[in-house]
Amino acid sequence: MKFIDQAKIYIQAGKGGDGHISFRREKYVPKGGPDGGNGGKGGNVIFTVDSHLSTLLDFRYSTKYFAENGKKGEKNKKFGKDGKDLTIRVPQGTVIYNSETEEQLADLSEETQTFIAAQGGNGGFGNAMFATPTNQTPRFAKPGLPGEAYNITLELKLLADVGIVGLPNVGKSTLISVISAAKPKIADYPFTTLVPNLGIVKIEEMKNYTVADIPGLIEGASEGKGLGLQFLRHVERTKVLLFMIDSFSQNPAEDYKILKTELKKYNPAMLKKKRIICFSRIDAITEDIMKSIKKVKFREPKTPIHFISSVAGTGIEALKLELWKNVSDE
Secondary structure, eight states: OOOOOEEEEEEEOOOOOOOOOOBOOBTTBTTOOBOOOOOOOOOOEEEEEOTTOOOOGGGGTOOEEEOOOOOOOBTTTBOOOOOOOEEEEEOTTEEEEETTTOOEEEEEOSTTOEEEEEOOOOOOOOGGGGOOSSOSSOOOOOOOOOOOEEEEEEEEOOOOSEEEEESTTSSHHHHHHHHSSOOOOOOSSTTOOOSOEEEEEEEETTEEEEEEEOOOOOTTGGGTOTTHHHHGGGGSSOSEEEEEEETTOSOHHHHHHHHHHHHHHHOGGGGGSEEEEEEEOGGGSOHHHHHHHHTOOOSOTTSOEEEOBTTTTBTHHHHHHHHHHHHHOO
């Protein structure tokens, strides 16, 4: 299934039904009073989380959504029927914005969460509501009110415990394929990963966590260069950030600085998350390169550093346990 994480749609709640104008027509009651009923309320537009959905793909093909209008009032003071609510199902992690004001309306990050995005209009009063001692035969009623209507932007942010970030082609996809059941596309060229990948890492029974691998970041990603800006949102919710650095890098400290800078520019709160540094592809380097790597100063003595090879399996179990420790240590 194609991964789509943004969509713009139009929603409109139902209009309230019009009030009714009528008068009692009964035998032996020559001057029956007004008996027009009120209109029914328009249906609401409601968003609800569906755990079976993982993409906003459907909203690329269907972009306008309307709830049902309320029915008109009837004679004998009978109220019109309320319009049916329209329920729109979205993946867990969907954020809803007003497209015009860019105001965030809801963050549907919890299972079974719902949100009324547009209220249906109230029904109009029938003429029976306007009878007074001085006007016992009102010949007017009120129309129903329109329902709320908006242009809505939907934005999906993956719900993962760990976010893997790194420059292009450092082995993020290979790692997630090794530690989880995810099967991302893997090749030896930059930007192989064009969509975020989500995997579940199992430690033991009832002990597991989710990992998100996003397309490689480059310098300037937070300003829209490369693919970074499009997918940075997917690591906003993570508890732990795993910074992957290629063991063949000419300047690992600079690589790390670039990654931190782009995260900070996108959202300063990102750097308040727990961090782990991981050097990849150590199976292919010489002892001299390994020695030079271990001398790299990151100015963060408390940040754990791991050395792994996803291909050879070196250091993988230790990294998985380190991630679990940080994820479970609230």
